[in-house]
Amino acid sequence: MVSSSPLIHGPQVILTKFLGSCAQVGWTVWTATAHIITAVIGSGVLSLAWAMAQLGWVTGPVTLVLFAVITFYTCGLLADCYRVGDPVTGKRNYTYTEAVKSNLGGWYVWFCGFCQYANMFGTGIGYTITASISAAAINKSNCFHWHGHDADCSQNTSAYIIGFGVVQVLFSQLHNFHKLWWLSIIAAIMSFCYSTIAVGLSIAQTISGPLGKTTMTGTQVGVDVDSAQKVWMTFQALGNVAFAYSYAIILIEIQDTLRSPPAENETMRRATSMGISVTTAFYMLCGCLGYSAFGNGASGNILTGFGFYEPFWLVDFANACIVVHLVGGFQVFCQPLFAAVEGAVAARWPGSAREHGAARLNVFRLVWRTAFVAVITLLAILMPFFNSILGILGSIAFWPLTVFFPVEMYIRQRQVPRFSTKWAALQSLSFVCFLVTVAACAASVQGVLDSLKTYVPFKTRS
Template structure:
């Protein structure tokens, strides 16, 4: 991980690491192993991070928002994310964008520009969300794996058959797989996994779009309206409010990649300047994913109407062709294997970097140092995955969990910190026109975040009323 590790052992880069003699051209300006990332690898990381489980809930979100507010909401979140990620990419280096001091992590950038309580708040938001995203991805992957068996069951035994699956076994299987992949030392070694995951995300999104289009043309399964679900018909007034806010949280989750932007940027080669490359990658990644989001959300809504399932590929609006539904869900599982790593590797780096600084004796030195780091990494990362796996079994609530994660990440990490760092970087006068505009944007996004978080928590509480631990069936 570029933020707190090097390629040699997974711990924080120490003074010895930086000043070790190396052949000229083998290292970057900070003494670390030369970075080789390009706009294409960065775009792959972005698509891997952005087109995740969030895309599967967009038809449901559109059903809550309707034809007017739904597409507008998607486009607004895309525009806000693109703009604020541009501000954030300029914070990778302090001072000159080509030669200034590097910030290896999001928290490093906040420390360089803001300092004080902002650093603690940023670390809390970032790492809690990375942890939560691991839970969300584990839940989603297990539901998709279970859907493969359900699809085959429905095909061979009929659509009226009880083909529900206990998801706990699938969650455990996904956890075992992640425990193995988590032993990859750092983020730089994930480029191949991100490319595979990006291809998978394109594949299942394209299948969802194709199936939705076919269903829309042949026989739409429900009616659509300009304002989404109808009070008194589909939901009552209170449910309409809560579900609308929860839908906003789901859309926010679909765009929450700023959380790892600095870490992705730290994989890029230094020429051209990293911020320029990152802006190009962000433009390519956000525009591509927004196109898919609009297609998935709008076509999914047109196919299923106000009764659109929470997860378009596992809610079984689609039964046939069953083999294509199987392929789509298999692609989701493969993609989320990579997505889990993209989100969790920065957290691994932060913990291991802290251990390297505070307990150097634990890691040893020389040959023992390498084995020490590996032993520590093996134990702590495996324990981390085990905790996530247990919590995923205990909280298998797809849409509500996505809404909570989206609301936690969106305002502080996508809007608040980039805006505050930009104001400090450019030294904007207080109450100037641009200062007021940026603070107004931050305030509006904060209110959306609070509403979405409250609605999603309410959704979890409602689900808990009928929930039996370890016996959840999908």
């Protein structure tokens, strides 16, 4: 039902085919740890300073740690579901969906497919918005450098969104896109570059002089926001943090690269522990240093909110890295969806798969993929709101894919008795995370609705 390609967020652009080639070598805990770190650290870090500003010095770091602990624990449960039955000799599950099908079956497989495809579609919108904002930021940075920080350097992001859409229309027609494994490596390098630059600039700004006030509880009611805004933004910040931690979706693919003995689930638990620890430390640096640099007024995207003006060339380079990363990342997300739709249509109408000429032109593919990218582009133009979209994506991915399915599969595989202490604890964890997801999603939708009150497509400049 769902393609075996990994559904990746942020710099999670290591293709399953690349991971499959690694599996032939039989990689170890260190390489699995590297995969995890590469998979988690990405565009999600850009919103962490803003999230910290909503949560404050107490709740902010605690939230990062809690999400890390939950992710570590549930990924451990998921790692135990790599094999059916015996952890050493049991049947392997090569993808997340195979694990759900083997352990749960029925409507769970449909729900898993829905969550994955919804995540793909939403991420296409999120990547389009983020890349266009970063492209616009390059021009803004140059404008501020040459004309002064008080100059009107606002940009119409709609034009950049359309430009990104045109590029994706062309890329979406490429044949054998899954063979471009080198694109994944470039994207991973880009993500580390802009994340590291964000941390470095935050350190420099903190040392030279913070630009805003920080507090123990974050934005202050009556000073920065009103009481309703405080509640909505707090929950939206939770969605942004959840987005930054979603890597469970490709855990099975990473685990499939490991050699045994020891059992793959044991190695994966160790790799997850190290990977999440390193990632959390990096997130603490980015979130806390960004908050210390800009205080409660921290922008939604630390590299495009223009707290950083100089060195302008470094800001330009960081944003260029984001654009390059997301140009490839968009296709990595959308190609499995393309394949699923085209496969279903070809099964019903075989003639739709016919190719013409040396260019292997397929009319259905040309029309369908162009229409799909056009819809993504249109929605991005109508809702170019970085933090709200990240909050929605984080809520879509976090509870079902990081918590619900691992918990349900573990209960079914280990035959945990209903209403036992362990069953109650696992279900309670899932229910609490479900409530957080609902709250984050509702707050992010509210953020979109609020922004739409003042936003006019093609006219509003930022």
